[in-house]
Amino acid sequence: MVAFENTTDNVLTVERSLPVEVLPGGETPRGSLFLSSMDCWALAVVPTLYTFDRGDANVVDVIKQALSRVLVHYYPLAGRIAKNSLGKLTVDCEKKLGVPFVEASANCDIEDMGDIKMLDSDILEKFVYRDPTEKMLEVTPLLTAQVTRFKCGGFTLGVVVNHCMTDGISAIDFMNSWAEIARGKPSSFIPCHDRTFLKSRVPPQIGDHYNDFARVGDISNMTTSWEREPTVFKSFHINGEKLATLKKMATTDGQARSNCSSFVVLSALVWRARTMALKMKPHQLTQLLIYVDFRPKMKEHMPDGYFGNAVVLPCCLCTAGELIDEPISSTTERIKKAIERVDEDFVRSAIDYMDKYRFEPYRVSSLLISSWMGLDYGDFDFGWGGPRQLGTGNLLPTDCVFMREESENKKDVAVVLGLPLSAVNTFQELVQI
Structure with missing residues (x-):
């Protein structure tokens, strides 16, 4: 376990495990996934943190196992960015290198977190896992997850996703599916991964506005x-x-x-x-x-x-x-x-x-x-x-x-x-x- 301390008041300490790669828990399509020009403009990682007031001893295992199952439906998130013969960005779904998953514990109650809408980067990065290869486009994972348990029994789920994979609405659909599977329910949402609907036109037709x-x-x-x-x-x-x-x-x-x-x-x-x-x-x-x-x-x-x-x-x-x-x-x-x-x-x-x-x-x-x-x-x-x-x-x-x-x-x-x-x-x- 690695300990992180708040450098300002030394109150908040988080201990976390080394990341474990979570793979889709079943067969998934291979090949490559087309990315639209809108996806390619959104090459930035987005961290989000969710706080939950209660959990139990099984919370980490339940969320990790559900992640493996939901990745069967959302398999591109387990892939990596690649370039095709024309130099265009795609998602390589052949190499399913998985999603890094981290288990952690904090030395305080979840209420001590206060308002988390905008967290200082030093604090945020205790609760989300930022992969060290993040700046290496064709190596870094497209999704990471960290579950942190608190003394009070609550927990946080920190997720970092590459924006090229999803906007806010798609991210909500993914999180809802993950949660449904964790509760033992089938996913009520079937994602469509065919992005060719948003291919550019040949030749391009750019308006004047x-x-x-x-x-x-x-x-x-x-x-x-x-x-x-x-x-x-x-x-x-x-x-x-x-x-x-x-x-x-x-x-x-x-x-x-x-x-x-x-x-x-x-x-x-x-x-x-x-x-x-x-x-x-x-x-x-x-x-x-x-x-x-x-x-x-x-x-x-x-x-x-x-x-x-x-x-x-x-x-x-x-x-x-x-x-x-x-x-x-x-x-x-x-x-x-x-x-x-x-x-x-x-x-x-x-x-x-x-x-x-x-x-x-x-x-x-x-x-x-x-x-x-x-x-x-x-x-x-x-x-x-x-x-x-x-x-x-x-x-x-x-x-x-x-x-x-x-x-x-x-x-x-x-x-x-x-x-x-x-x-x-x-x-x-x-x-x-």
Whole structure:
């Protein structure tokens, strides 16, 4: 067992075993799996942590054995990234090298973890297993798992998955299937691994609306703040009353619009507040990109159970001066129109663009917002009840996530993002309307 201690107060100690490779518990297809251009743009690992208030002595074995069985259905997760003769990325399903699984124990109660929505990387990495080959694309595992037991009898399940394999909706389907099998039930969900539905067109047909892929520079010298100051990742609480107030502010006629969602008005608030907190110059271009699931947008019905990335990022682009000076009703209209542009033509054009051009990371003047509000993780019952909390970490400076806030008011939201230290208080004041 290897011990990890919290370097700040030496309170939290986690001991964990060496990883054991879990293989599919039955015959699975061989060959290679096609990855779409959207999958290939998403080559980043995503850690998530789930907390469960109770378990028993069998919790590790039950979850590990269920993982072996669920991998029969989700066999690509046991494979490795490879390149075909054209240099395109695929998943090699011949070499089933398995999923590293780690058993661990913590020296505290699970309540001592507090709010886990955004964990410091030093703490998070005690509860998720990051493979040492993570930066070696064609060697590293596509999924890892760690179960950590606590003194109180509760446990956490930490999962690290390569984003090229799954978006949020597919990840939920996988976790639900894993939990069902752990409870002794057959999986109620059959994944479809054929991603050729999202092949690019030959020749590519790229539309003329691609501000979505514009690379916006940093003329406000914000990068220096990120480099010189500590980055503070924090969860900001927005309650239902504040959201209702926002909706009233986001009207042009004084009457709340039924079609103006909480997500849209909150995105407008966060974009404006971040722009001001980072002290962008008036002529600085600022870019908001929204993750949109396009499964319901396709005229040709996508395969049932599609397992992979099915999201696009429609964009709003304007100067910081325009954004700050305009009423929030105008900002919400920008966002609504961007989202409404997503149809099959938009999606196909985005696929062609991503297949033709190399991905370049977004600059700090861009903000990418994703909502986990609709991801129903409450049913991840491995036999001892569903998870109490979901958390993550290691976000990029351009990322922002909306998560459910655990409270009596089901409309409360947690806004999770990272900011340079000097910008945190300003952002806090601006979102506390």
